[in-house]
Amino acid sequence: MSEEPSRTVEDALAERLARLGWYASVSALVVLSAIVLGNVLVRLFTVAVNLLLLLAINQGPIVATILGGISTASTYYGWSRIVRRREHLNAREEAKGQAMDQAGNVLQRLAGFGCSSRLSLGVLGAGLLCCLFTYVPSPLHLFGINGPALLQSPTTTTSTTIGTTSATPTPAPQPTSAPRPQPTNIPHLQPTSTPQPAPTLTPVPGKLSLQSPATVKLGNYCGNSFSAASFAFENTGEAPLYWTVAVPGPFQLQSSSSGVLNPGSTQTETFMGTKANDAINIAWGAAATNQNEHVTVTVSCNVLPGNLYVKTPTVNLTTNLGAFCGTNFTGAEFSFTNNGGTTIYWAVQMPRGYSLEAGYPVTGTSQPFQGDTQNEYFQGIANYSTITITWGLSPGNEPYRGTVAITCQNIT
Numbered sequence: 492m493s494e495e496p497s498r499t500v501e502d503a504l505a506e507r508l509a510r511l512g513w514y515a516s517v518s519a520l521v522v523l524s525a526i527v528l529g530n531v532l533v534r535l536f537t538v539a540v541n542l543l544l545l546l547a548i549n550q551g552p553i554v555a556t557i558l559g560g561i562s563t564a565s566t567y568y569g570w571s572r573i574v575r576r577r578e579h580l581n582a583r584e585e586a587k588g589q590a591m592d593q594a595g596n597v598l599q600r601l602a603g604f605g606c607s608s609r610l611s612l613g614v615l616g617a618g619l620l621c622c623l624f625t626y627v628p629s630p631l632h633l634f635g636i637n638g639p640a641l642l643q644s645p646t647t648t649t650s651t652t653i654g655t656t657s658a659t660p661t662p663a664p665q666p667t668s669a670p671r672p673q674p675t676n677i678p679h680l681q682p683t684s685t686p687q688p689a690p691t692l693t694p695v696p697g698k699l700s701l702q703s704p705a706t707v708k709l710g711n712y713c714g715n716s717f718s719a720a721s722f723a724f725e726n727t728g729e730a731p732l733y734w735t736v737a738v739p740g741p742f743q744l745q746s747s748s749s750g751v752l753n754p755g756s757t758q759t760e761t762f763m764g765t766k767a768n769d770a771i772n773i774a775w776g777a778a779a780t781n782q783n784e785h786v787t788v789t790v791s792c793n794v795l796p797g798n799l800y801v802k803t804p805t806v807n808l809t810t811n812l813g814a815f816c817g818t819n820f821t822g823a824e825f826s827f828t829n830n831g832g833t834t835i836y837w838a839v840q841m842p843r844g845y846s847l848e849a850g851y852p853v854t855g856t857s858q859p860f861q862g863d864t865q866n867e868y869f870q871g872i873a874n875y876s877t878i879t880i881t882w883g884l885s886p887g888n889e890p891y892r893g894t895v896a897i898t899c900q901n902i903t
Contacts (some may be wrong), residue, residue, distance in 0.1 A: 505568065511612055512565030519558035519614040526551040526621055530634050540636060549635050552621035559615030564610045641697040697732030697754065699724055699775040699786055707788060709766040712795035713832050714860045716765050719745065722788045724773060725757040731784055734775040736760055741767040742790070765790040797859055798831035799882040801893045809900035814873045816899040821848070821870040825895040827880060829857035837865075837882040838889060845871035845878070845897070873899040 529548040530537040625635035702723040709717055726732055735749040742764040750776075752758055762771070769790050776782035803825040814820035829835045838854040841847060848868040857865060869878070876897045883889035 502506055508565040508568050512562045513599065515558045515562035516563065516611050516614050516890065517619060517635050519555045519562060522547075522551050522555040522558065523614070523617050523621065524624060526555065526634065527564065527708065533558075533636055545636070549625065552618060552625045552656075556618030556622055559611065559618040562611035563608075563615050566608045573849050639770070689814055696727040697730045697752070697775075698727035699732055699734060699752070699773065700727045701786055701788065705788065707771075707790045709758050709790060709792040711793045713768060713792040714795065716763075718763050719761055720763070720790075721759055721761045722771070722835065723757055723759040724752075724786065726752040726754050729754050730777065732775050733778060733779045734758070734773060735782055737772045737774070738762055738764075738765045739767075739769045739771070741765040741769060742771070768792060795832035797829050797833040797835035797857075797882075799835055799837060799857070799880060799891065799893045800830040800861075801880065801895060802826045802828060802864065803895060805896045805898065808873045809898075814899060814903045816873050816875070817902070818873055819871070820873050822868060823897075824866060824868050825878065826864055826866045827857075827893060828861045830858055830861050832859045833884060834858055835882045836886045836889060837880055839867060840879040840881065841869060842876040842878065844874060845869050873897075875899065 525547045529544050529551070533540060533548065535545070538544070567607040611894065614845050621634060621691065630835050675804065702725060705719050705722075709720060724734075729749055731753050733749070733751055736744065737748075740743055742762045745763055746759070750758065767790070771788040771790060773786045774782040775784050775786070806823055806825055808814040808820055808823060809816075812820050812823060827837075836854075837857060839852075847853060847870060848870055851867050851869075855865060857863060874897070878895040878897065880890040880893040880895070882891050
C-alpha cells in the first residue's frame with residue numbers, strides 16, 4: 492500500500508512528459524515543413540524574402556533540432572521505466588499507463604508500441620540534417636540564404652545555385668537622402684624633378700677573330716712549293732680595328748699586309764711559297780699605331796721521311812779514267828744525297844778489290860732536303876762490280892739500300 496502513491500506520482504509525471512514529447516514532435520514537424528517550404532519558395536520560385544521567411548529558413552533548423560531533442564528525451568524517459576522495471580507491469584499495462592488520452596490520440600497509442608520513440612528520433616535526425624545543410628560551407632550548403640545582405644542593400648542580387656536555378660530577390664525601395672555638401676579639395680604643389688641626362692652608351696671595341704678553321708693545312712710534303720693558300724678573319728666588335736699580317740720566310744703574301752676592318756666585315760688573306768710547319772702573326776688594335784693584340788694562324792704540312800738519292804748510279808772506269816778491266820786505278824768517284832724530310836744514317840760497303848781512298852768516311856749522316864751531298868772516292872783493280880750503300884732513319888738501324896754499278900772495258 493506504501494508504494495501505490497509513489498507509482499501514481501511517477502505515472503502522472505510520465506504522462507505529462509509524454510504529452511510534452513508529443514507537442515515537441517508536432518512542433519518540430521511544423522518547423523521542418525516551414526524550412527523546406529521556405530527554401531523551395533526562395534530558391535525555385537524566386538519569392539521575395541521578408542523577415543519572417545528569413546527567420547524560418549535560417550533559424551528554423553536550430554529550433555527544430557531543440558524540439559526534436561526535447562521530444563526524444565521525454566519519450567525515452569517512459570521507456571527507461573520499463574528497462575529499470577521499477578513497476579511490475581507488463582508491456583500492455585505500460586502502454587496503457589503512457590496513454591494520455593484514450594479518446595482518440597493515435598500517436599499517444601503508438602508510443603506504447605515504440606512508434607512515438609521512432610517519431611521523436613526521426614524529428615531529431617531531420618533537424619540535425621537541416622542544420623548541416625544550412626550552416627556548413629559548400630558543397631553541403633543547400634539550405635539558408637544571406638538574409639542581412641538582402642534586407643540591407645536593395646541593389647544587391649543574391650544568386651544561389653541548385654543545379655542550374657538562380658534566384659534574384661526584388662529590391663526594396665530606399666528613402667532618398669538629402670545631398671551633403673562635399674569638401675573642396677585644395678590642390679597640393681608637387682616638387683618639380685630635375686631632368687637627368689641620358690647615359691651615354693659606350694660602343695663595344697672592335698675584336699679580331701679567326702674564322703674556322705684557324706689552321707692552314709698544306710698537305711704533302713714539307714719542302715715542296717705551293718701556289719696559293721688562304722685564311723680569313725673578321726671584326727666581331729662594334730668599332731673599327733686596324734690590322735697587320737706578318738708571314739715567315741717560307742711564305743710570301745699575295746694580298747694586302749695591313750688595313751682597317753669595320754664591324755661585321757671579313758678579310759681574306761692569300762699567300763704562297765714553300766711548304767713548312769710555321770705560323771703567321773696578325774697584330775691588331777683600335778688605332779694604326781696601337782696594334783698590341785695578336786692572333787696566330789698555324790700553317791702545317793706533312794713531313795716526307797728521309798730518303799737516300801744516289802746521284803751517280805753507274806761509274807764506267809774506262810770512260811772516266813781510261814782504266815781497262817784488270818788494271819789498277821785511283822780517283823774514281825760516286826756521290827749521293829738525302830732528298831727526304833728527315834736526317835738519314837748511312838754506311839758504304841765496298842766490294843772485293845775496291846777500297847775508299849784515305850780521308851773518305853765509311854759511315855755518316857745526311858741532312859734533309861738535299862742539305863748536303865756526300866762525295867766518295869775509291870781505288871782498286873778495275874772489274875765489273877757493285878758498291879752498296881745501306882741507310883736508315885736511326886743510327887745502327889739501316890735496312891734500306893742504294894747501289895753504284897762499276898763497269899770497265901776489256902783490253903783487246
